[in-house]
Amino acid sequence: MNNSVNEIKERLLNKKSTIGVIGLGYVGLPLAIEFARKGYQTIGFEIDAVKVDLLNRSVNYIQDIDDDLVEQVVNDKIFEATTDFSRIKECDGIFICVPTPFTPNKDPDISFIIRAAEDISANMKQGQIIILKSTTFPGTTEKYVLPILEKSGMKCGGDFYLAFSPERIDPGNKVWKTDNTPIVVGGVNEDSTELAAIMHGLVVGKIKKVSTPSIAEMEKLLENIFRSVNIALVNELAKLCDRIGINIWEVVDAASTKPFGFMPFYPGPGIGGHCILIDPYYLAWMAREHDFVTNFIQLAAEINEDMPFYVESMAIREIAKQDISLKKAKVLILGMAFKKDVDDLRHSPALKVAELLSKDNIGTIDYYDPYIPKIRIHDVEYESLPEISKVNLKDYDLTIITTNHSAFDYEMICKHSKMVVDTRNACIEIADRSNIVLLGEGR
Numbered sequence: 329m330n331n332s333v334n335e336i337k338e339r340l341l342n343k344k345s346t347i348g349v350i351g352l353g354y355v356g357l358p359l360a361i362e363f364a365r366k367g368y369q370t371i372g373f374e375i376d377a378v379k380v381d382l383l384n385r386s387v388n389y390i391q392d393i394d395d396d397l398v399e400q401v402v403n404d405k406i407f408e409a410t411t412d413f414s415r416i417k418e419c420d421g422i423f424i425c426v427p428t429p430f431t432p433n434k435d436p437d438i439s440f441i442i443r444a445a446e447d448i449s450a451n452m453k454q455g456q457i458i459i460l461k462s463t464t465f466p467g468t469t470e471k472y473v474l475p476i477l478e479k480s481g482m483k484c485g486g487d488f489y490l491a492f493s494p495e496r497i498d499p500g501n502k503v504w505k506t507d508n509t510p511i512v513v514g515g516v517n518e519d520s521t522e523l524a525a526i527m528h529g530l531v532v533g534k535i536k537k538v539s540t541p542s543i544a545e546m547e548k549l550l551e552n553i554f555r556s557v558n559i560a561l562v563n564e565l566a567k568l569c570d571r572i573g574i575n576i577w578e579v580v581d582a583a584s585t586k587p588f589g590f591m592p593f594y595p596g597p598g599i600g601g602h603c604i605l606i607d608p609y610y611l612a613w614m615a616r617e618h619d620f621v622t623n624f625i626q627l628a629a630e631i632n633e634d635m636p637f638y639v640e641s642m643a644i645r646e647i648a649k650q651d652i653s654l655k656k657a658k659v660l661i662l663g664m665a666f667k668k669d670v671d672d673l674r675h676s677p678a679l680k681v682a683e684l685l686s687k688d689n690i691g692t693i694d695y696y697d698p699y700i701p702k703i704r705i706h707d708v709e710y711e712s713l714p715e716i717s718k719v720n721l722k723d724y725d726l727t728i729i730t731t732n733h734s735a736f737d738y739e740m741i742c743k744h745s746k747m748v749v750d751t752r753n754a755c756i757e758i759a760d761r762s763n764i765v766l767l768g769e770g771r
């Protein structure tokens with residue numbers, strides 16, 4: 329290690345470094361607040377001025393972060409948010425936590441990463457450590473970010489240090505959080521890996537160093553594609569079980585008793601969120617550049633993306649069994665968030681189910697989700713019902729459980745709904761199943 333690396337390390341360990349976090353969303357804000365909580369001067373950079381204003385008034389907008397903690401770090405002036413990217417010069421370590429969506433054609437859109445890299449490049453100072461955390465295809469750090477940063481005239485490995493370290497946050501998870509989830513770090517050179525590991529190690533318990541950024545980038549895709557493929561497998565089996573009348577949930581439950589070589593995954597109305605749905609397409613796009621088609625991975629993505637269509641067809645069938653036309657049918661969707669107990673609507677399969685029902689001219693579509701106050705379907709705004717009760721449940725011809733929030737009273741829902749389509753096995757404890765149609769049971 330050369331002297332300047334040792335100096336940087338000393339400053340980090342002695343809490344003399346200022347930490348910058350670019351992108352204050354589900355990933356960036358918890359990370360920034362964690363550094364501030366540990367006593368590091370922290371600056372959050374955000375293009376959304378509304379978020380900056382909220383944070384600087386101590387208003388927290390991320391569910392998993394303690395409101396009091398945000399208030400404390402803002403009042404203590406150890407954390408502040410800004411839209412002024414010239415202040416990147418004040419930072420010794422910088423995390424990039426910006427979105428990596430896909431385009432309408434499902435190609436990667438790394439424009440947010442490019443913009444963040446350009447903002448850093450225009451405002452760099454000697455000795456900075458930059459860590460990209462946004463999920464992306466292998467090669468992004470070295471082929472895209474590195475050249476932009478070196479346009480500043482500085483060289484990686486002497487003037488600044490660069491690494492990729494994928495995020496593993498699982499919003500809503502009460503056990504595994506920023507401070508106790510191990511993190512993988514891969515730098516452009518040895519010093520970059522070492523410094524990035526030290527910097528990340530200040531807020532994370534365990535660090536696994538890998539030899540290149542591409543390994544860390546690919547490792548993240550493997551984690552998420554592993555989930556995508558296994559969820560697709562049970563989704564396909566759920567459809568088969570529907571045909572032959574076997575309960576897939578009981579099958580998975582039974583298979584889970586095997587103490588080795590099996591890990592349970594569950595069917596559902598589809599995959600949402602910002603990761604598992606998108607990542608297979610990032611890899612597929614990159615593979616095409618190398619004349620390689622990721623058939624298996626793409627097939628899994630297709631199966632998962634078909635699930636909202638499958639659930640909608642289950643709903644239409646249940647309405648058709650009643651003496652009512654689609655145009656007059658009243659449907660209640662329970663849960664709009666993409667998974668239980670979170671307030672994240674991104675790519676939610678429940679929203680897709682609602683869109684499909686609307687396209688099929690269902691008379692009334694209402695929804696209830698205590699975490700999602702409003703949605704838009706085909707440019708029409710819908711507000712969540714303020715509550716569900718034995719009175720209003722009776723108004724609907726069909727209730728669809730799309731998200732199994734813990735706050736829902738499933739006993740009441742099943743007792744007072746005419747018919748329930750359960751896509752999450754949320755009603756597993758309900759004894760009277762005469763009005764419950766479970767995805768993957770074959771009723």
Ligand SMILES: NC(=O)c1ccc[n+]([C@@H]2O[C@H](COP(=O)([O-])OP(=O)(O)OC[C@H]3O[C@@H](n4cnc5c(N)ncnc54)[C@H](O)[C@@H]3O)[C@@H](O)[C@H]2O)c1
Nearest residue numbers: 351352353354355374375376426428440443444462463495
């Ligand atoms: N949310 C998760 O659970 C999760 C988990 C693991 C990995 N990731 C990955 O982390 C990355 C960020 O995801 P997220 O969920 O935090 O996204 P998010 O949309 O919640 O937050 C991103 C924030 O970055 C801001 N932003 C965009 N461009 C910017 C720029 N150039 N400069 C400053 N701010 C900018 C946006 O306004 C937004 O507030 C993505 O690549 C995602 O795939 C997310």
